Amino acid sequence: MSLRVAIIGGGLGGLATAVRLSAAGHMVTLCEAGPAFGGKMNRWQTQGYTFDTGPSLITMPHVFEETFKAAGARMEDHLELVRLEPVAEYIWPDGTRFEHSTNLPHWLDVLRALEPRDADGFLRFLELGARLFELSSETFLRRGMDQPPDWRTIKALRHFPLRNAWGNYDKVVRSLFRSPYLRQMFNRYPTYVGSSPFRSPATLLVIPYLEHAYGGWFVKGGLYRIVEALAGVAREKGATLLANAPVARIGHERGRVKSVHLADGGSINADVVVMNGDASFLNQLLGGDEPTLPPERRSMSGFLTLAAMRNDMPNLHHHTVCFSADYQREFSQIFDDGEFPEDPTVYVNAPSRSDRGVVPGQGETLFIMANAPARAEPWDEAMTRTAWQRVVGRLARSGLPDLREDAMAIDHWTPRRIGASYRMPGGAIYGAHSHGWRNAFIRPANRQRTRGLYLVGGSSHPGGGTPTVLLSAKITSSLIEKHESA
Numbered sequence: 001m002s003l004r005v006a007i008i009g010g011g012l013g014g015l016a017t018a019v020r021l022s023a024a025g026h027m028v029t030l031c032e033a034g035p036a037f038g039g040k041m042n043r044w045q046t047q048g049y050t051f052d053t054g055p056s057l058i059t060m061p062h063v064f065e066e067t068f069k070a071a072g073a074r075m076e077d078h079l080e081l082v083r084l085e086p087v088a089e090y091i092w093p094d095g096t097r098f099e100h101s102t103n104l105p106h107w108l109d110v111l112r113a114l115e116p117r118d119a120d121g122f123l124r125f126l127e128l129g130a131r132l133f134e135l136s137s138e139t140f141l142r143r144g145m146d147q148p149p150d151w152r153t154i155k156a157l158r159h160f161p162l163r164n165a166w167g168n169y170d171k172v173v174r175s176l177f178r179s180p181y182l183r184q185m186f187n188r189y190p191t192y193v194g195s196s197p198f199r200s201p202a203t204l205l206v207i208p209y210l211e212h213a214y215g216g217w218f219v220k221g222g223l224y225r226i227v228e229a230l231a232g233v234a235r236e237k238g239a240t241l242l243a244n245a246p247v248a249r250i251g252h253e254r255g256r257v258k259s260v261h262l263a264d265g266g267s268i269n270a271d272v273v274v275m276n277g278d279a280s281f282l283n284q285l286l287g288g289d290e291p292t293l294p295p296e297r298r299s300m301s302g303f304l305t306l307a308a309m310r311n312d313m314p315n316l317h318h319h320t321v322c323f324s325a326d327y328q329r330e331f332s333q334i335f336d337d338g339e340f341p342e343d344p345t346v347y348v349n350a351p352s353r354s355d356r357g358v359v360p361g362q363g364e365t366l367f368i369m370a371n372a373p374a375r376a377e378p379w380d381e382a383m384t385r386t387a388w389q390r391v392v393g394r395l396a397r398s399g400l401p402d403l404r405e406d407a408m409a410i411d412h413w414t415p416r417r418i419g420a421s422y423r424m425p426g427g428a429i430y431g432a433h434s435h436g437w438r439n440a441f442i443r444p445a446n447r448q449r450t451r452g453l454y455l456v457g458g459s460s461h462p463g464g465g466t467p468t469v470l471l472s473a474k475i476t477s478s479l480i481e482k483h484e485s486a
């Protein structure tokens, strides 16, 4: 049976759902509030420079491939994915630096040079990560037809005999590694889901495991090509994609969705409505007035700067991380004080180091990001100036040149701008944080109580990050086939 499906939001999850459902023969209309598709996976172009303004690194390329396959398409006809080796350079305030490689022999050499006994800790980490991945694949990531695990399932999982997996993330990292550098490096991974390593469960060690197992990848021409390719496939399969089409309300009667109503007064009748925008706004769209995600439950936002550099920077890696001197303090300032850290860890992504197609002949495209709180209070101009000074200060102390001298164009994205552009409370990039068991595992369900209503994307099950969002689209599409197509 062909369903009329309305998708609210054209982020990665919305587009992947449009691809899957239109390929399955349903009549899909996708309404995106902004002027372009992709949501956080966005692009900025200026004077011949092309920037991704969101994701800069992907892993699990087979999950991307699977999305194309679901529509009978081949990813390699649309995208060129390139595996990065080394994945990143890490730099510490005391001058220590090393390359992080996913080539096992090379990486073991780096580890042994730092702390010979940590090679053993790394092998134990790999074993733990593999078992965690196996477990989460069965119970969490691919529950397919089912709903997200409930609290009872999670509690039962805790009795699974997996040494080291159920504690605090930082504590388990400490038990695996002696080197303070490796501890800090591994502690960075919970930030991939906007969370603090000091408050997250050790199961998030599956994130660095996935990076080691599947590598870190980029896309030639920029990650935004993924958005263009998925939008193209969805259109080919018959989906209608509307930009500048904010949805103001979901029409429902007797517990069943009927339509979506656009802010401009138009409406679209629908048998199924899929919300890809932040899940915390769903109740408002249904006519309720429940407040959106409260500040204490929000994942981190970011302060990011895009810089078009006039000249080449041959010493820069594709990814560089300049660590702060006190990681614990940095997260405490973000989560306890709601302040931008005095000494932020700064991530620099220079895709132009690997792909000269994103610059006009010479120069570099830099994406510079530091974690920031998703505050309740607005972020003002003075905060932008302070944050930028702190970022520049950290880069200078880590031995990078002063970017301000050579930049042709600079564009800052504050948490406020991120929040307003993609409709996320406080600019929280990953919806709710993953602190503690309940928050890490129980996210808003893909199938809602109102019949015909579904969620997809990073703020719902199974969570944020590009491959996980694509899995969310797979789960949601299967649920729709199972419950609505009969």
Ligand SMILES: Cc1cc2nc3c(=O)[nH]c(=O)nc-3n(C[C@H](O)[C@H](O)[C@H](O)COP(=O)(O)OP(=O)(O)OC[C@H]3O[C@@H](n4cnc5c(N)ncnc54)[C@H](O)[C@@H]3O)c2cc1C
Pocket: 008, 009, 010, 011, 012, 013, 014, 031, 032, 033, 034, 037, 038, 039, 040, 041, 053, 054, 055, 056, 057, 058, 059, 245, 246, 247, 248, 276, 277, 278, 302, 304, 369, 418, 421, 422, 423, 429, 456, 457, 458, 459, 464, 465, 466, 467, 469
């Ligand atoms: C700076 C930054 C860096 C990141 N880095 C990485 C990375 O390196 N690797 C990685 O895997 N992930 C990364 N991510 C996370 C990744 O981008 C997200 O997890 C993923 O793109 C989210 O997809 P989504 O489907 O949840 O949709 P979103 O991107 O959240 O898009 C939702 C869309 O819905 C629209 N919308 C909301 N409400 C309405 C409405 N009422 N009507 C119509 N439209 C509406 C919004 O405008 C938006 O376009 C990063 C994100 C950011 C911001």
